Amino acid sequence: MTIVETEANTDGARRYGSADPERDALYADIAQHHLQPLWEMRGLLTPTPRVASLPFRWQAEHLRELASRSGDLVPIDRGGDRRVLALSNPGLGGAPYISSTLWAAVQFLLPGELAPAHRHTPAALRFILDGGGVYTVLDGDPVVMNRGDLVLTPSWTFHEHHNPGNSSMMWLDVLDLPVVAALDAIFFEEGRSEEVDQSVAPRSAAERRYGQGAGLAPVDAREELPAHSPLTVYRWAATDAALSALAETSTTGDVSLRFRDPVRDRDVMPTLRCEMRRVRAGVATPTDRQTGSRVCAVFDGRGTVDIDGESFTLGSGDIFVIPSWAQHRLHAHTQLDIFTTSDAPVLEALSLYRSATEANT
Amino acid sequence: MTIVETEANTDGARRYGSADPERDALYADIAQHHLQPLWEMRGLLTPTPRVASLPFRWQAEHLRELASRSGDLVPIDRGGDRRVLALSNPGLGGAPYISSTLWAAVQFLLPGELAPAHRHTPAALRFILDGGGVYTVLDGDPVVMNRGDLVLTPSWTFHEHHNPGNSSMMWLDVLDLPVVAALDAIFFEEGRSEEVDQSVAPRSAAERRYGQGAGLAPVDAREELPAHSPLTVYRWAATDAALSALAETSTTGDVSLRFRDPVRDRDVMPTLRCEMRRVRAGVATPTDRQTGSRVCAVFDGRGTVDIDGESFTLGSGDIFVIPSWAQHRLHAHTQLDIFTTSDAPVLEALSLYRSATEANT
Amino acid sequence: MTIVETEANTDGARRYGSADPERDALYADIAQHHLQPLWEMRGLLTPTPRVASLPFRWQAEHLRELASRSGDLVPIDRGGDRRVLALSNPGLGGAPYISSTLWAAVQFLLPGELAPAHRHTPAALRFILDGGGVYTVLDGDPVVMNRGDLVLTPSWTFHEHHNPGNSSMMWLDVLDLPVVAALDAIFFEEGRSEEVDQSVAPRSAAERRYGQGAGLAPVDAREELPAHSPLTVYRWAATDAALSALAETSTTGDVSLRFRDPVRDRDVMPTLRCEMRRVRAGVATPTDRQTGSRVCAVFDGRGTVDIDGESFTLGSGDIFVIPSWAQHRLHAHTQLDIFTTSDAPVLEALSLYRSATEANT
């Protein structure tokens, strides 16, 4: 847990200023027995969340340029088996996390490269902001990734990434790593890269079983289901069509779609919620806030986002973070399609989710 | 409840044959106080279900011919507001039910006709075996029905049927009417036919919100959901594609798809389960049995079905019933697509569902 | 299903009065192919439930006297293995059911008698209106029954009744038999009476594991749970104390307690709800109605009940039935303790439960 909440006991200045030898002796004995007096602490309980993470936006051009340069200079087989640049929140004192609960990064793979198989308890997802052609193998099931696709890598699923094509590819990774680390529940295992037919099927096995259509599922689906969505990829064509259908009848010009387990009443994974939002050109959204943090990626369009009084311009490929309980609001200059991942399922499961909306004025 | 279970107390022959005036007096007093002695009853509790419904198959040609003749002779505005022929199980002594728990019927609508709006607590569904063009209005949402579509009319939903085209249309209706009647929970209300744009949208509002793709749902979906699936129509194109995808990787040539609430982990309606099965030409299925009854419609193909030792030929448009606990098995002569509705959600909700499968020998 | 709903198609008078040979031929062909025209039916769908069951009350003195005379004249080993008088609703045309969905009966056991072991899919419960000392063995677990106790015999549980004492004993049985019969799901099996220690423990094994206190359960409880409450007996002392505690702070003088699965969020059994109500002397309750039927037993006290305009006096040991959707209201002359069983879990599971309350005027 972050020390930030308990700064009082680390600063030297004791609240009770005057010298008192008896109390000093007590305090020494307390410390010696691995105890700490609550009445000398500060910041444990605050009226609203005291959030270290800051609002921030990373611009697409920098992400692409630095990823590309890393591709030139850093081989894939170095630490972590992945060529990944983590978005590091400026408020977190150098931790490689985009917020206190989320990891976000861009991953870059050159033509012909293979990021080898492993699995871990932190759950991951990929959202493809641009390009395509890399395929991920999920417990033996190859999944081609293309622009606008959302691909899950659920907890403890073996995964590896192949780039069989002629172009390099970059995508967004989001993980619940900080949550799993905070719970002391990190497990990791290397895998063997599987022999996969290079002529990968355009549809994964998961799609063929669970991705056929709304409300259609194999009769035997119920018995074999894992803790996460059995559908591990959501294709852009369907997402786009669904957003268009919602937008057709929207009076506000602000519609949102949630990616869900197609069989059960739940988010795609126990720790991560995924949504896609489409805001019509010219629309300013209501001001929202909620507990838990959000990673947002601009899939398409231009606009601005205001987060706790700070304003950021937005263009395609930009990534921004909304810390817990920060007020936020979008202005769409063109039609704006934004992909969002959050830890909301965690907050909801623990009955800690709160939200507030202010009507647009 | 059916008297069939208690025949003993209606037949004259008392089990205890010998005359005994004291006992006769007791029996008279028992009867006078609206009591009945258990020890004189028969058939209340049997080792396995004693089922009055018989296996039976109705052939398409008869259904079509009789529906068509009814269209010529009987106006739509007569009793029930519907031109409907109920499939009456030969074992149920003249009751208009296809089994002890299900109502099944063919409905026939002439060009230009309107079956006016009403609603009732029994839940209904339509499956379109042939033709198309009629639209049903469900609580104001127009739904065009075409071949292979499944359309729900959930409990207490206003519905009316319009035939704006030039052809008459026939479809299969299935209701849980006997269950709702047995529970003394029938409510009925006439509605006002709504002004609906005659140029009906090809996609209903329900489809636009909930039918876009597997695992995609509006963010606000959770709050407004009724007791039944918010998606009220399942189109044949998606069903067919999903069956094909399942069949691609099937080793048995026998695949089944369940129609489900696309948002929640449940059947389309609390009382009715819907499935579509595709059996490859030449395949004989395992022999199954289960508690609860099933109405099956041959959507396409030819074959036979054996039900408790009786064999029926099957052709497109035929409808058959599988009574509770009857053994049944399909033989597909051509590829066989069969739509099935059952009361399984009722049996499961009450922990009364049992099933058994015998491997094919 | 009861024929009552379809009387129209059995009565000779066809709605379409005038002779028409072509239609007559059609009707003959329809009938020959096991079809029935909806437009000739009556009573299938009614504005509110058309309920055959009538409100009725059986008086304790008659139940006791007739049960006792049966004890003198009828040995236990006759049909059904039980000496049981079924309460037969006067509206059900001789069926041995207290309502369309419930079986209720008084059972009588002489000193030294044994009602041998069997099990069946219909679920049963016993409520002890008077006396005590008989023990029931539930899948090997002996449960002594005394005044005010509620004892479950869940679906497919072996049970047998022993009377080791010197007094005969009578109790109330309620079963969901009509529901299970309507669903064609009756299974029955004879059992072997088990060797049970005659010096029966005062607490059953179920009580020792699950009946210790509110919110206390063995850590391994979750894994072994059946479809019904693992606690199979609810003792009067606890029920009485709980009613008193509720009554202490009640402003209406009308409190109700529900018997529940102590581990899970549900009724004691999937088909039967059990409640105990205490109405203070002088209080008249609001007028209620709901779908589904209720069997009520006066455990203690005197008063009246009005059911759909009919008034019945009530005294200790009386049993009455409230049919579906009937309006009912209690007037307590003394403090009135009433045990109620209903099919409400069935109606709720199928989303067919409706209720309405009118404030007392």
Next chain:
Amino acid sequence: MTIVETEANTDGARRYGSADPERDALYADIAQHHLQPLWEMRGLLTPTPRVASLPFRWQAEHLRELASRSGDLVPIDRGGDRRVLALSNPGLGGAPYISSTLWAAVQFLLPGELAPAHRHTPAALRFILDGGGVYTVLDGDPVVMNRGDLVLTPSWTFHEHHNPGNSSMMWLDVLDLPVVAALDAIFFEEGRSEEVDQSVAPRSAAERRYGQGAGLAPVDAREELPAHSPLTVYRWAATDAALSALAETSTTGDVSLRFRDPVRDRDVMPTLRCEMRRVRAGVATPTDRQTGSRVCAVFDGRGTVDIDGESFTLGSGDIFVIPSWAQHRLHAHTQLDIFTTSDAPVLEALSLYRSATEANT
């Protein structure tokens, strides 16, 4: 999140040792844009959890003595409104937490003192190791606390502590504070101390409604239920009786009871699990491990506990912590009653719970 997981990026030694100006420039640009290269990090993903918390045990005599001296020297109205000594895990670098996910402390109240009303999103519980007489007011409901009682202070419930008697009192507090802090979801509000009848009722309102007996609940219970157990106190007499009943039939001499929501199928609060374990004198338990941490308090008895190879003697009133994934095993010298609180509901909700048991050798 703890920096501990990312030590690599804080230590100066870069993995890629050799100087490379181009790469240095890249790294500088990466850092400038608030990015971090994964391949330079260490310790993010480990084969098993790398847990900072250490096994530790605090002895009763020290806790009592230091709490008592604090009572003499520190007035109650100082910071935090509570006289609380937090158990600080020696592995957490000075954080006032007993493990990475749990806060544990002893609280001490002098005769006549009042710890004023407040509420916060972190959930708390009290377990009374000794003494009694203080009462806590929970949203207006006074709850007397005595030896062996478990009292909940669920998230966002106003609570205050009164000591109306003549003796000081000490008890154990456990909170999920580190979890709520890690999720940036801390809210806090001061309350007004309510006018409460000093002659506190021996049973709280919660007990009168929900604490009467296993499986008994007010009929209207379902509608008013909060996110936590509506029963907020579990009395020692019931706990002890339930443990005894379980122990009667135990073959291992090692029984555990879980405190549960008496109405719903869940733990007492969304983040905290509470159990009471009784180990017979002479018994050594199997060796267990699980993800998530545990705070244990010896309610009664003597023995030892081995945690990851370290052995601690145990006596009444001692408190110890079992870090995530640590192996642990108890040896009971006398009968040993141990109260345990864990974060297991959090791990389970997020599908991160793992456990392993080794049979005793």
